[in-house]
Amino acid sequence: MSDLKGRVCEAVDRLEEKLRGVSRFIYENPELKFEEVRAAKLLADELAAAGFDVRLGAAGLDTAIVATHPEVSDGPTVAIIGEYDALPGIGHACGHNLIAAAALGAALAVGVVKGDLPGRLVFFGTPGEEGGGGKVIMAEAGLFDGVDAAMMFHPASHTVVDWGSLAITEVNIEFFGKAAHASGSPEKGINALDAVIQTFNSLNALRQHIKDGSRIHGVITDGGAKPNIVPEHASANFYVRAEENDYRDELLEKLRACAEGAALATGARLKFELVGHSYKAMKPNRILGDAFVRNLASLGWGLNPPKDRSMGSTDMGDVSQLVPSIHAYLQICPEDVAGHSREFAAAAGSEEGARAMLTAAKGLAMTAVDVLSDPRMSELMWEEFKGG
Numbered sequence: 093m094s095d096l097k098g099r100v101c102e103a104v105d106r107l108e109e110k111l112r113g114v115s116r117f118i119y120e121n122p123e124l125k126f127e128e129v130r131a132a133k134l135l136a137d138e139l140a141a142a143g144f145d146v147r148l149g150a151a152g153l154d155t156a157i158v159a160t161h162p163e164v165s166d167g168p169t170v171a172i173i174g175e176y177d178a179l180p181g182i183g184h185a186c187g188h189n190l191i192a193a194a195a196l197g198a199a200l201a202v203g204v205v206k207g208d209l210p211g212r213l214v215f216f217g218t219p220g221e222e223g224g225g226g227k228v229i230m231a232e233a234g235l236f237d238g239v240d241a242a243m244m245f246h247p248a249s250h251t252v253v254d255w256g257s258l259a260i261t262e263v264n265i266e267f268f269g270k271a272a273h274a275s276g277s278p279e280k281g282i283n284a285l286d287a288v289i290q291t292f293n294s295l296n297a298l299r300q301h302i303k304d305g306s307r308i309h310g311v312i313t314d315g316g317a318k319p320n321i322v323p324e325h326a327s328a329n330f331y332v333r334a335e336e337n338d339y340r341d342e343l344l345e346k347l348r349a350c351a352e353g354a355a356l357a358t359g360a361r362l363k364f365e366l367v368g369h370s371y372k373a374m375k376p377n378r379i380l381g382d383a384f385v386r387n388l389a390s391l392g393w394g395l396n397p398p399k400d401r402s403m404g405s406t407d408m409g410d411v412s413q414l415v416p417s418i419h420a421y422l423q424i425c426p427e428d429v430a431g432h433s434r435e436f437a438a439a440a441g442s443e444e445g446a447r448a449m450l451t452a453a454k455g456l457a458m459t460a461v462d463v464l465s466d467p468r469m470s471e472l473m474w475e476e477f478k479g480g
């Protein structure tokens with residue numbers, strides 16, 4: 093192990109109690125998307141105390157953080173990314189407390205040796221990953237411009253680095269019909285609920301003919317009030333996902349056609365609206381990922397990839413379509429545990445979770461050393477990114 097890598101690992105060891113404390117605090121004080129006031133302040137304070145030039149609040153998001161290490165010179169720019177939002181009802185069932193602590197640990201550790209390295213080191217605190225798209229908003233504000241390598245860790249039921257995510261778009265569908273007595277004068281009504289049900293039925297007929305790995309899933313958010321009133325309003329909320337951004341857009345049009353058909357069949361008026369939550373597919377950079385895997389292996393942590401192409405969606409996808417990126421998964425629980433479950437929430441607060449967080453902090457810090465110490469690596473990453 094190089095001297096610099098040895099030093100960043102020692103730094104993480106020295107920071108262990110602090111990082112465990114940060115993870116524990118965020119875990120025990122779950123905050124929903126864009127309300128991560130306490131987590132963001134804690135991270136910003138730690139970075140400021142370590143001498144980083146900290147901006148709390150960026151791109152119009154109060155809980156976003158951009159913290160730059162003061163030693164800046166010509167050379168590559170490395171971004172270490174942290175998330176810290178929780179899920180409604182089940183707290184840190186996505187383990188973002190571990191992501192925050194690992195990213196903080198990596199940034200502080202690289203900061204310790206930054207004086208001996210060229211380039212620029214930036215910590216990005218990216219709020220609202222769970223449906224808010226904090227990174228999408230920060231990317232649109234140009235905050236990732238000039239970055240050569242963006243990296244983060246995510247806890248999981250497997251360890252895998254070269255892994256994609258699905259492009260996703262969220263859609264609200266509303267139908268407006270006409271209320272009438274459902275028994276006395278049903279012929280005078282237009283049934284908005286039937287239009288929603290017909291949309292689901294058409295969609296289910298479509299499923300046989302869509303590409304493997306795509307996902308279209310919805311819930312009915314309004315199905316009327318009482319059986320004796322023909323529902324004048326009904327609505328549903330869908331997520332449309334696919335392995336490629338373009339195919340996700342194609343599926344969106346197919347869903348629109350299903351809804352338009354239902355409107356025509358029932359006479360209800362359709363309102364079809366894209367809402368929030370639209371993430372691009374993850375484009376993992378292999379050169380950056382291979383470096384992380386080698387560093388992980390040197391720490392005694394091997395890969396354990398899933399046997400199927402099980403994928404979710406993340407706003408890190410949008411960052412990965414802008415600059416060379418990795419979104420590395422480290423295992424914190426048995427393989428059969430699902431994300432966003434009670435079991436996963438327990439793992440995010442467990443000793444296994446803490447060990448993965450500390451290992452990820454070292455792996456990210458060592459990979460940052462790789463990028464900062466060798467400008468040729470950035471050239472190769474960009475060549476791969478541009479398809480060269």
Ligand SMILES: [Zn+2]
Nearest residue numbers: 186188221246
């Ligand atoms: Zn997550």
